[in-house]
Amino acid sequence: MVVPQPIFHQTLLPLLFCITTPSLVAANPTDGFTRLLLSNFNFQVQKPHDVPQNLHYSFSNGVHKFWVYSTDKPHTPSSDIVPRTEIRVTGYDYTSGVWQFEGYFYVPSGTSGTCIQQVFGGASSATTSQTRVYGGSLTHYQSPTLEQDIYGKWYRHNVIHDVGANNVKIFINGVKIFDGNGRGASSHYFKFGVYAQNGSSNYMESQWRDINIFRNNRD
Template sequence: MVSHPIFHQTLVLFLLCVTTLSLVAADPTDGFTQLSLTSSNFQVQKPYDVSQGDRYTFINGVHRLWVYNSDKPHTTTSQTAPRTEIRITGYDYTSGVWQFEGHFYVPSGTTGTCIQQVFGGATHATTSQTRVYGGSLTHYQSTTLQQNIYNKWHRFNVIHDVGANNVKIYIDGIRKFNGNGRGAGVHYMKFGVYAQEGASPYMESRWRDIKLFRRY
C-alpha cells in the first residue's frame, strides 16, 4: 500500500495539536460560575480611630489598602492585630466549592502581613491565610508559594472545597498549594493587609479585578 504524504502531514499536525493541548494547564476557573460583585459587597475594615480615606483608596479600578503596625484594631472590642482589609459580604457559605480571584501588588518593604484570607473553620478562625514574608508569598508560615513577589502584579486564585476540606492556591495560573482546610464553619473571603508576626512598620497591598466564583 502506498502511503499518501498529505495523510502523514495531517497526522503529524494532529498529534502536535494534541501534545500542545495536553501541555497547557487548565485555568483554575474552568467549571466555575462567576458571581455578581458590586461595591456593596465590599466592606472595608480599618483601624477604628481613623477615617476610611486614611487607610484605603479605590482609584482607576485598584483597591489600595495600607496599615501601620502601631495602628489600633478594627473595632474597639477587638484584641486582634492592625488591619485594613475588605471583607466580601453577601456570599458567606457553609458548604460547596468556592473560588476567589484577584490580581495583587505588594510594594517592597511590606513583610509580616496577611494579604488574603479564607475566613472560618472548625478548629481555627481561618481556613487559609496567604502571607508575605521578606518578599516571598507563603501559606501561613510553612509553605512558600512564590518568591520575589515585590513590585509586580500577580494573579491569585484560591479554591475552597468545604466538603472535601481542601484548599488549592494558584499564582499566575500555576498551582502552588494543595492541602487540607480547617474544617467547616461560616466562611467568607477577605483581602488587604493584616499584621502578623514580624510585621513591618508599614504594610500595603493593592488589588484589582476581584472576582468570586462557585462550582454548581
C-alpha cells in the same frame, strides 16, 4: 541563501516545553465555575477604628489600595486583634460547596509579616487559608512558600475552597502552587487587604484589582 530560523525556534520550544513539563500547563482555574455578581455593596472595608477610612484605604482606576501600620488600632474598640485594613466580601458567606476567590495583587518592597488574602472560618482556627508575605516571599500561613521575589509585580491569585473535601488549592498566574487541607467546617467568607502577622513591618501595603467570586457549577 540563509534560511531564517528564529520563527521556527520560537514556535518549537514552547511545544517541547509543554510536552516535557505538562504539570506546569494548567487549565484556567475558573473553568467549571460560575462568576457571581459583585458590586460596591459586597465590599465592606475594615480599618483601624480611630481614623477615617481614606487614611488607610483608597479605590482609584479600578485598584483597591490598603495600608496599615503595626502601631495602628484594631478595627473595633473592643477587639484585641492586631491592626488591619481589609475588605470583607459580604453577601456570599457559605457553609458548603466549592467556592473560588480571584484577584490580582501587588505588594511594594518592604511590606512583610502580613496576610494579604484569607478564607475566613475554620473549626480548628479562625481561618481556613491565609496567603501571607514575608520578606518578599508569598507563603501559605508561614509555610510553604508559594512564590519568591514578589515585590513590585502584579500577580493573579486564585484560591479554591472545597468545603466538603476540606481542601484548599492556590493558583499563582494560573499555575497550581498549593493543594492541601483546610481547617474544618464553619461559615466561611473571603477577605483581602493587609492584616498584620508575626514579625510585621512597620508599614504594610497591598493593592488589588479585578476581584471575582465564583461557585462551582455542580453546586
